[in-house]
Structure formats: C-alpha cells, structure tokens
Amino acid sequence: xxxxxxxxxxxxxxxxxxxxxxxxxxxxxxxxxxxxxxxxxxxxxxxxxxxxxxxxxxxxxxxxxxxxxxxxxxxxxxxxxxxxxxxxxxxxxxxxxxxxxxxxxxxxxxxxxxxxxxxxxxxxxxxxxxxxxxxxxxxxxxxxxxx
Amino acid sequence: xxxxxxxxxxxxxxxxxxxxxxxxxxxxxxxxxxxxxxxxxxxxxxxxxxxxxxxxxxxxxxxxxxxxxxxxxxxxxxxxxxxxxxxxxxxxxxxxxxxxxxxxxxxxxxxxxxxxxxxxxxxxxxxxxxxxxxxxxxxxxxxxxxxxxxxxxxxxxxxxxxxxxxxxxxxxxxxxxxxxxxxxxxxxxxxxxxxxxxxxxxxxxxxxxxxxxxxxxxxxxxxxxxxxxxxxxxxxxxxxxxxxxxxxxxxxxxxxxxxxxxxxxxxxxxxxxxxxxxxxxxxxxxxxxxxxxxxxxxxxxxxxxxxxxxxxxxxxxxxxxxxxxxxxxxxxxxxxxx
Amino acid sequence: xxxxxxxxxxxxxxxxxxxxxxxxxxxxxxxxxxxxxxxxxxxxxxxxxxxxxxxxxxxxxxxxxxxxxxxxxxxxxxxxxxxxxxxxxxxxxxxxxxxxxxxxxxxxxxxxxxxxxxxxxxxxxxxxxxxxxxxxxxxxxxxxxxxxxxxxxxxxxxxxxxxxxxxxxxxxxxxxxxxxxxxxxxxxxxxxxxxxxxxxxxxxxxxxxxxxxxxxxxxxxxxxxxxxxxxxxxxxxxxxxxxxxxxxxxxxxxxxxxxxxxxxxxxxxxxxxxxxxxxxxxxxxxxxxxxxxxxxxxxxxxxxxxxxxxxxxxxxxx
Numbered sequence: 047x048x049x050x051x052x053x054x055x056x057x058x059x060x061x062x063x064x065x066x067x068x069x070x071x072x073x074x075x076x077x078x079x080x081x082x083x084x085x086x087x088x089x090x091x092x093x094x095x096x097x098x099x100x101x102x103x104x105x106x107x108x109x110x111x112x113x114x115x116x117x118x119x120x121x122x123x124x125x126x127x128x129x130x131x132x133x134x135x136x137x138x139x140x141x142x143x144x145x146x147x148x149x150x151x152x153x154x155x156x157x158x159x160x161x162x163x164x165x166x167x168x169x170x171x172x173x174x175x176x177x178x179x180x181x182x183x184x185x186x187x188x189x190x191x192x193x
Numbered sequence: 194x195x196x197x198x199x200x201x202x203x204x205x206x207x208x209x210x211x212x213x214x215x216x217x218x219x220x221x222x223x224x225x226x227x228x229x230x231x232x233x234x235x236x237x238x239x240x241x242x243x244x245x246x247x248x249x250x251x252x253x254x255x256x257x258x259x260x261x262x263x264x265x266x267x268x269x270x271x272x273x274x275x276x277x278x279x280x281x282x283x284x285x286x287x288x289x290x291x292x293x294x295x296x297x298x299x300x301x302x303x304x305x306x307x308x309x310x311x312x313x314x315x316x317x318x319x320x321x322x323x324x325x326x327x328x329x330x331x332x333x334x335x336x337x338x339x340x341x342x343x344x345x346x347x348x349x350x351x352x353x354x355x356x357x358x359x360x361x362x363x364x365x366x367x368x369x370x371x372x373x374x375x376x377x378x379x380x381x382x383x384x385x386x387x388x389x390x391x392x393x394x395x396x397x398x399x400x401x402x403x404x405x406x407x408x409x410x411x412x413x414x415x416x417x418x419x420x421x422x423x424x425x426x427x428x429x430x431x432x433x434x435x436x437x438x439x440x441x442x443x444x445x446x447x448x449x450x451x452x453x454x455x456x457x458x459x460x461x462x463x464x465x466x467x468x469x470x471x472x473x474x475x476x477x478x479x480x481x482x483x484x485x486x487x488x489x490x491x492x493x494x495x496x497x498x499x500x501x502x503x504x505x506x507x508x509x510x511x512x513x514x515x516x517x518x519x520x521x522x523x524x525x526x527x528x529x530x531x
Numbered sequence: 532x533x534x535x536x537x538x539x540x541x542x543x544x545x546x547x548x549x550x551x552x553x554x555x556x557x558x559x560x561x562x563x564x565x566x567x568x569x570x571x572x573x574x575x576x577x578x579x580x581x582x583x584x585x586x587x588x589x590x591x592x593x594x595x596x597x598x599x600x601x602x603x604x605x606x607x608x609x610x611x612x613x614x615x616x617x618x619x620x621x622x623x624x625x626x627x628x629x630x631x632x633x634x635x636x637x638x639x640x641x642x643x644x645x646x647x648x649x650x651x652x653x654x655x656x657x658x659x660x661x662x663x664x665x666x667x668x669x670x671x672x673x674x675x676x677x678x679x680x681x682x683x684x685x686x687x688x689x690x691x692x693x694x695x696x697x698x699x700x701x702x703x704x705x706x707x708x709x710x711x712x713x714x715x716x717x718x719x720x721x722x723x724x725x726x727x728x729x730x731x732x733x734x735x736x737x738x739x740x741x742x743x744x745x746x747x748x749x750x751x752x753x754x755x756x757x758x759x760x761x762x763x764x765x766x767x768x769x770x771x772x773x774x775x776x777x778x779x780x781x782x783x784x785x786x787x788x789x790x791x792x793x794x795x796x797x798x799x800x801x802x803x804x805x806x807x808x809x810x811x812x813x814x815x816x817x818x819x820x821x822x823x824x825x826x827x828x829x830x831x832x833x834x835x836x837x838x839x840x841x842x843x844x845x846x847x848x849x
Contacts, residue, residue, distance in 0.1 A: 098785045099758070099766055102778050107447045119846060129840035132848065133822065137788055137837070140817045144720065144810075145781060146729020154848040184729055187774025220738050221645070221804030241802060242740065251740065252770040326563055326654050396654075423569050425593070427744035429802050445768045456769040459742070464760055513748050513800035514589055515561040515568035 056110035056176040058085045058169070061100065063093045065123035066158045067115035073162030081166040082173040085113065092116065093154075094127030098138050101152065105185040111151045111176045113168070118156040128156070147184055150175040194381055195373035196353045202233045205372050211276030211313075214247055216240055225279065238325060243286050243435035243507065244279050245293060248310045251432075252456045255442070259450035270452075272309040281319045281347075284340035285330045285505040289435030290316060291342045295497040296438055315366060318343035322387060323394035327506030329519055331392060332399035335503060338391035348384045355384050399519040400526050401490075401500065408491045411529040412483075420521055421482035423514045428459035430508035430516065431485065436493075436501050439465075460484050486521060532660055535583040535636065538701050539608060542634060547575040552606030552632045556594055558587040564656045565644035569594060581608075585642040585658065585665075588683065590796045592616025592750045595626045604630055610638035611705070612794035614694035615828030616750035619792050622831050625753045635694030637705035640678055640686035647681050650674045678706075685795025685808060688713050695829055714816045716809055732777070738803040739776040741769075745797035745807055751787040751827075758782070780810060788814045789836035792828035821845055 062068040068089045074081065090096055093116025101112045114135060116128040135154045143149050155168050176182075197205060206213045206228045216234055217226035222241040223234065254270040290311075297307040320338030324330070330337055339346055344363030348355045355376050358364035367373065376384075431437040441458035445451055458465060461482075466475045475481050493501030502518065509517050543555040559570035559580045567586035571594070572578055591613050598605040609617060617633060620626035647656065651669025659666045664677040679687060686692075690713065692705040712718075720728055743759070746752045758766050759779060767778055784791075793815060797807040819825050822836045822844065 099778075099782055102781055103766075106774055106778055119844075120842065126840065129842065129844070130837070132844055132846060133837055133840055134785075136821050136845065136847070137814065137817055138785055141781065141784065141788075141810075141814060143725070144717075144728060144813050145732050145777065146725050146727075148725050156848060185774055185777055187772050220735075224738075252772060422571050422597075423594070425744070425747040425800075427747040427800070428740075428742040429744045429800070432740045432742045433802060441769055443765075443768050443770070445770065454770055456771060458769070462743075462760070464762070509562070511744075511802040513744050513796070515566040517562045520562050 054177075054181065055082065056084050056173055056181075057108065058111040058113055058172060058176065059104040059109040060085045060087045060113040060115060060169075061090050061093065061096045062087050062157075063095075063116040063123075063128070064089055064091050066117035066121065067093070067155075067165065069159035070115075070157040070161045070165040073159065074166045075162075077162050079162055079166040081169040084173045084176075085169050092122065092124055092127040093131040094122075094124070096131065098134065101138070102185065105147070105151075105182060106187060108186065110179075110182040111153070111172055113172060114154045115157045115165070115168070116154075118158055121158065145185075148179055150179060151182060194355055194357045194376040194384070195367060196355045196376040196380055197373050198353055199233055199349070201372055202354070203230065205370065206280070208370055208372060209278050211278060213278045213280060214244065215280050225282070228280075237281065239283050239286075239505070241507070241511070242433060243289060243505065244282050245286075245289065245435050245438075247277055247279055248290065248314060249293065249297070249307055249438060249440075252454055253306065255453045255455060257450070257452045258446070272306045274309075274313065277310065277314045278317060279314060280317045282316060283321055283505070284318055284335055284337060284343075285328075285503040286435050287316050287318045287340040287343050288330075288333075288335055288503045289505070292436045292493070292497070292499060292501060292503070293438055295499065300497075315344045315363065316340075316342070317345040317347060320346060320348045320388065321391055321394075322349065323391060324396070325506070326397065327509040328395050328504065329397040329399045329506060330504035331395045332397075332401055332519070333500050333502060333504045336388065336392065337395055338388040348387055350380060350383050350387070353380065355380050357384075397504075397506070397519055399502075399504065399522050401522070404522055404525065405491050405494045407525060407529050408487060411525070412487075414529050416525060416528050417479050417483045420516075420524070421477075421479045424461070424478050424482050424516060425514060426461050426463065426478050426481065427513065428461050429511045429513065431459040431461055432457060433507040433511050435503060435505055435507070436489070460488070482516075486518065489518070490522070532584050535701065535703055536581065539581045539583055539634075539636070540578045542699075542701065543572060543581060543606060543608075544575045544578040546606050546632060546634075547572075547578070551604065553603030554598070554601070554605055555581075556591045556598075556605060556607040557581040558583065558589065558591075558608070560584075561586075564658070565642075565647070583608075583636065585639070585678070586644070588641040588796075588799060590616050590748070590750060590794045592620055593748065593753075595620055595631060596753055599626060599630065604632050606632040606634060608634050608636050609694045609697060610636055611689060611691040611694050612638075612792065612796075614696060615691065615792040616794055618696060618828045618831045618833075619750045619790060620753055622828075622833060622835070623751075623753055623790070628831060633694070633697040633699075635697035635700035637694070637700065637703040638686075638689070638692040639704065640682040640689065640692065640706045642678070642681050643683040650676065650681070683795070683799070685793075685798065690793075690826070691829070696831060714812055716806075717813045717816055720809065720813075733773055735805050736776045736780060737773050739771070739779070739805060740803060741771050741776065741779060742802065744800040744802065746783060748796040748800040749787065750792060750794065750796075751790040752783070758786075780807070784810045784814050787811070789818045789822075789825065789838075790827050791815060793826075 122128045213228040214225045215228045216223040216237045224242045225244040257268045297304040318340040343359045358367045439458045440455045442455045444453045467473045489501040546552045555572040558567040561568045621628045651667045652671035656669040667674045
C-alpha cells in the first residue's frame with residue numbers, strides 16, 4: 047500500500063500456549079534468534095483456552111494481526127485441548143475471511159518447545175505479510191463514535 | 194400556503210443550508226439518512242427506524258479521556274451546531290418528537306445535547322394520504338395528514354408538494370427560499386380534501402378512554418402474566434418506538450484513551466433494572482412487558498400529561514411474535530374492568 | 532388448512548384431557564392477515580384458539596425453555612424446523628424430552644407477507660387455498676399463484692419440512708424437501724475479494740440496531756446468561772457502531788456454529804432486513820466441508836462438531 051508510512055510496523059497479538067509455543071518463544075530468545083519486535087505475547091494455559099472473542103477483540107482494539115500458537119496436534123499437555131482449538135479456528139478463519147478480513151491477519155501455528163527457530167520464522171513471515179497489507183482498519187473501533 | 198414541483202425537490206434540498214435528512218432506501222424499507230442527490234422516493238410510506246435518532250443518537254459521546262503521563266485529561270465533546278432538516282417525517286413521528294421534548298427539554302432537567310439539536314432542527318412533515326393496516330394514530334388524537342407541531346406541513350398532490358408553515362421559524366425559512374410559488378385555490382382545496390380523506394383510512398382503533406385509570410388500578414392483574422408469556426424480550430419494539438427514550442451510560446477505552454458515551458437501552462432487556470448487588474426489581478418478563486405498556490399508557494400520562502404512544506404501529510409490524518398494544522388495550526378494557 | 536386446524540384443536544383437547552399434556556403450544560390468529568403468533572393453551576376448553584395457516588412461521592421450540600420450570604408436560608405442535616429446534620434444546624440439556632409431547636405438523640412452507648403485498652397490496656387481503664395453488668385477493672386486485680411464488684426464502688430452501696422425532700405426526704402433506712445447493716448465495720459471496728466482502732457486510736451490518744431479536748428468537752441461543760448481557764467482563768459495550776455490530780454477529784455465529792438448525796428465524800425477526808442466513812449458511816457449509824456432512828437438530832443425541840474432534844481432522848495450520 048502506497049499510503050503506508052515506511053516506518054510503520056504492525057502490531058501482532060500472539061496467544062501462546064504455556065507448554066509449547068510460549069517455551070518455543072522463550073527458546074528463540076535464549077538462542078538470541080532475531081525476529082521483528084512486532085508481537086505482544088499473551089500466555090495462555092492451552093491454545094484451547096483462546097476464546098474466539100479474544101481474537102476478535104484484539105482486532106477491535108487495534109491489533110493488525112493475531113497469532114494463536116499451540117502444541118502440535120497430538121502433543122497437547124492436556125491430551126486433547128488443541129484438537130478442539132483446531133476445529134474452532136479452522137471454522138473461524140473461514141468466517142473471518144467471509145467477513146472480509148485478509149487471511150494473513152489471523153493465523154494459527156503449531157510450535158513446540160523445541161522450535162525456537164520456527165517461532166522466529168513465523169513471526170518474521172507474519173510481520174512481512176501484514177507489513178504488505180498495511181494497518182488493519184477492519185473490525186476496528188470502540189473508541190470513537192460510529193466508527 | 195405555497196407549492197413546489199416535486200421535480201424541483203433536489204433544488205430545494207440543495208438550497209437548504211445544513212444537514213438534510215430524507216427517507217433513503219435501506220435494507221427492506223426506508224430510514225432517514227442524509228440526502229446525497231437521490232430523487233424523491235415515491236413509494237415511501239414510513240421509515241422502519243423513526244427519525245428520533247437524529248435528535249437522540251443511538252450512541253452519543255459525552256466526553257473523551259486520555260492519559261497524559263500520570264494524569265488523565267478529559268475533553269468535552271461538542272454538539273454540532275449545524276442545522277438539520279428532517280424532510281418527510283410523518284405526523285406520528287413529529288408528535289413523538291414533541292413528546293421527547295417533554296422529557297428532554299421541558300422537564301426539570303434540560304438535556305443539553307438534545308436541546309441544542311432540537312433548536313437547530315426543522316421538522317418538515319409530510320402528511321399521510323392513507324394509513325397502512327397497522328396505523329392507529331387517530332386513537333391518540335392525531336391527524337394523519339397534519340401535524341400541529343411541525344415547522345412545515347406538506348402534502349403530496351402527485352406533481353406538486355404543497356407547503357404550509359406551522360411555526361415562525363418555519364415561515365421564515367419558507368419565505369427565504371425562492372423556489373416556491375403561491376398555492377392555487379384548487380390546490381388548497383385538494384389539501385383540505387386529502388386531509389379529510391386520510392382520516393378515514395386509519396382503520397385500526399385503540400381504546401384509550403379511561404385506560405390510564407384502569408391500569409392504575411390493576412398493577413397486579415393476571416392479564417400481565419398472560420400477555421407477557423410470548424414475549425421474547427428483544428428490544429425491537431423499544432428501539433423502533435419513536436417515543437422510547439431510555440439510555441444507559443457506558444465507557445470504553447483502549448491504550449490509554451477512551452470515551453464516555455450514552456447509548457439507547459431497552460426496558461425489555463434483563464440488565465435494564467439490574468442493581469449492583471444483583472437484585473432486579475423487574476426480575477421477569479412479566480414486569481418488563483408491564484413496564485413498557487404502563488410507561489406508554491400510565492406513567493407518561495401521569496408525568497407528562499400525554500399518552501406516550503403515537504400510534505405509528507412500528508411495534509405491531511416488527512415484533513417477532515406479534516405483540517399488539519391495541520389488542521392489549523382492548524383486552525385490558527374487557528378483562529380488567531370486571 | 533381448515534382440516535389441519537380442526538385436527539390440531541381436537542388432538543390438543545384430547546391429549547390434555549388424557550393427561551398426556553398439561554398445556555399446549557401452538558399458533559393463534561393475530562390481529563392482521565399476515566400474523567399467526569404463538570399461543571399457550573392452558574385448558575382443553577381453550578383449544579379452539581389454535582389455528583393452522585400459512586403464517587405459522589414462529590419457531591415454538593424456544594418457548595420450551597421457559598416451560599421447563601412448570602409441572603407436568605408441555606405439548607407442542609412442531610413443523611420441521613420447530614422439531615429440529617426442540618432437538619437442539621434437548622441436546623443442549625436445556626429441555627428435558629420427557630417433559631415434552633411433540634405433535635408433528637407436516638409443513639407446506641410459510642408465506643412471506645412482503646411477497647404477497649407486492650402482488651396484491653396490503654390491508655384487506657384474503658388468501659384462499661385452491662387445488663393447485665393460492666388465490667390472493669387484495670386492494671390491488673386478485674392473483675392466482677403457487678405457494679412457492681410467495682413462500683419465505685427460508686422455506687424454499689428447507690431440507691426437512693417433515694418434522695423429526697415426534698411423539699405423533701398429524702396427517703398432512705409436507706412440501707418436497709429442497710435438494711439443490713443450499714449454499715448458492717454463500718458461494719456467490721465467496722467469489723468476491725476480501726475488500727468487496729468486507730464492504731458488503733459492512734453495509735449490511737451497519738444497519739444493525741442491536742435489538743437482539745435474532746438472538747432471542749434463536750433456539751440455539753439458549754444460554755441462561757448471554758455473553759452480550761455481561762457486565763463483568765464487559766465483552767461488548769452498548770455502543771452501536773459497525774465494529775461492535777460486526778463483533779456481535781461474528782461471535783454469535785461462532786457460538787451457534789454446528790448447532791444452528793437453519794430455521795431462519797434470525798433473519799425473519801430482524802427488523803432491519805439483514806441477511807443473517809447468509810452467515811448461518813456459511814458456518815453450516817464450512818462445518819460440513821471440514822468435519823464431515825452434518826445437519827444440526829436431526830438427532831437429540833448428536834455429537835456437536837465443535838464439542839468433539841477427530842485426530843485426523845484437516846489441518847492447514849502447519
């Protein structure tokens with residue numbers, strides 16, 4: 047987008063499960079892997095804890111992208127939590143797309159505790175994709191009247 | 194009385210200095226929106242949403258706030274000074290605005306935002322040639338093709354629109370516009386005829402006589418249980434009612450800044466009278482439905498001296514389960530009077 | 532129609548006299564030609580209030596929720612969509628099937644009053660059933676039409692006009708189930724690009740006045756306390772703006788995903804004419820595409836697509 051300020055950096059909200067993806071993010075830090083400082087991580091006990099409302103509210107309150115990250119299917123600390131996550135977000139991803147939200151803005155990734163490099167790579171890639179789309183205006187509102 | 198060709202309406206709208214609200218096609222019907230060059234819609238009957246939102250917006254900022262270091266700065270929100278013209282509202286909705294005036298302007302408290310908007314608004318009423326089956330304005334003493342409180346009363350005679358100013362500011366406005374010619378005697382008598390004939394087209398009747406006293410004496414009547422059973426407790430009736438005026442005040446904020454706003458609220462909602470400790474003096478829909486009807490037919494007459502219903506029929510049309518205030522009134526007269 | 536009405540009155544009276552039902556839910560004639568609202572019959576002697584015509588659109592299942600606290604059984608007349616609504620409530624644990632006596636009514640499809648008004652006007656309208664269609668009489672004249680020409684869109688697409696899981700079914704003929712593509716409108720929207728779709732929904736949802744009629748009429752929206760009525764946390768504030776309206780509908784359709792019985796009541800109840808079934812159908816379509824063919828409300832024991840999983844579910848998340 048030509049109108050986007052070159053200095054603009056996206057704001058990504060990342061919901062990371064405590065047992066895998068949060069540890070994966072930690073590993074990326076410990077391993078001093080570099081990735082863009084665009085993500086704000088919110089630690090959740092399980093990706094299954096992430097209510098669709100969390101995702102939509104993040105967009106509403108100003109996120110340019112939302113990442114939900116959890117253990118690989120089959121590796122959930124609670125055995126089956128992320129299987130439910132998968133169904134829920136496969137559906138919501140399509141519904142968001144149907145409402146006109148660009149698919150790149152909402153992503154779900156499976157990142158294990160050992161995959162520090164994957165975490166860095168996911169954030170880098172998501173940042174690039176959203177950078178190309180520009181700031182998110184869709185769904186956004188709540189702070190001024192009749193936005 | 195003056196007249197203007199309907200084909201010249203766009204010129205009139207363009208000549209009006211301010212925001213010109215006209216019926217615009219919207220979804221399955223009409224609503225009042227800003228005129229943006231479109232021609233006058235000949236199939237307009239009435240708007241689904243009454244024009245009250247122009248004076249009393251569904252959501253309205255009261256003030257905004259933001260963090261400045263350790264402190265919070267509060268900024269007032271100014272009410273726009275701009276003049277508004279509501280062109281083509283119906284006599285029932287005009288009457289409803291007069292009732293809102295009683296609440297917001299003429300009570301012990303004057304609502305600054307409403308008052309400012311109202312001062313700057315022209316009510317240009319288009320008389321109804323004929324009602325639809327859900328119209329019962331005549332039951333509340335209204336005339337379908339004439340609104341005593343309007344700045345302008347207008348009548349559609351097919352090719353031309355005849356205008357009669359009803360207030361000083363309406364007359365001043367009309368005189369300042371060069372687009373009109375004097376109405377002919379023929380047109381004047383046509384208006385008289387239209388006004389008279391329109392009355393006969395309102396076929397639905399709501400028995401208003403003595404209803405207030407009857408309801409005052411029957412607060413705990415079992416009829417309330419019966420009629421409320423089918424209510425779904427949605428807010429369609431209240432939000433689409435031209436005289437409902439309840440609001441809630443809420444705030445929302447994000448990243449150190451936010452706003453305090455008011456937004457319409459409905460007495461049909463379970464949260465409406467919910468107290469901070471969890472107590473709700475209107476715990477079930479029996480009390481909520483009763484409140485809605487009593488507000489229109491008892492509390493409004495008690496507090497403002499007028500019925501709070503204008504007979505526009507919107508609640509009859511839009512209730513998903515066909516709750517009908519006229520039927521309720523007839524039932525009350527039959528059952529409660531015993 | 533008259534025969535069915537007589538039958539309903541008779542059966543409701545009999546069942547109440549036999550003690551199989553302590554009250555009955557059905558439809559009565561409303562104030563206007565296009566209205567046949569729900570009615571609750573408390574005594575066998577009141578059964579004459581019941582009617583059956585082509586305006587008995589309201590889904591009665593929803594009322595069973597409030598009947599649960601009452602002693603004894605509630606009898607209810609159900610069309611295809613009502614029956615699925617009852618299954619929905621039973622499956623969700625909101626209604627005890629043993630407290631309900633279901634009398635099925637094969638549904639011919641219901642009339643969209645707006646379609647009739649377009650043809651013959653409003654006011655003094657009479658609709659007479661003919662051998663091969665309907666005769667409409669109104670201020671604009673007389674017209675002979677087939678039911679399908681004036682039926683509600685949701686009825687034209689109905690896949691289950693014959694009620695399922697009833698205790699008994701009254702004799703009658705249901706319309707032929709729709710066998711075409713129920714998602715044609717969804718596919719049309721899917722063809723557009725993101726911004727076009729966004730604009731489409733932004734325009735539709737900007738009209739929403741948040742009266743919650745769609746939610747309150749919905750048999751799948753049976754929570755005791757709805758998330759949108761919550762104060763703390765305040766999931767959604769009361770401001771009516773595009774963003775909040777979008778959030779409301781997105782979340783509501785996620786909440787009813789895999790549970791929506793496609794009765795179309797949300798769209799009928801919406802005073803603003805928002806095409807809500809296009810959202811419902813989208814979710815319905817995706818549930819079937821992703822997790823295997825599924826139609827909600829056909830079986831009171833059904834597994835809910837979002838309440839279960841398969842380790843081999845499709846996975847595009849990497």
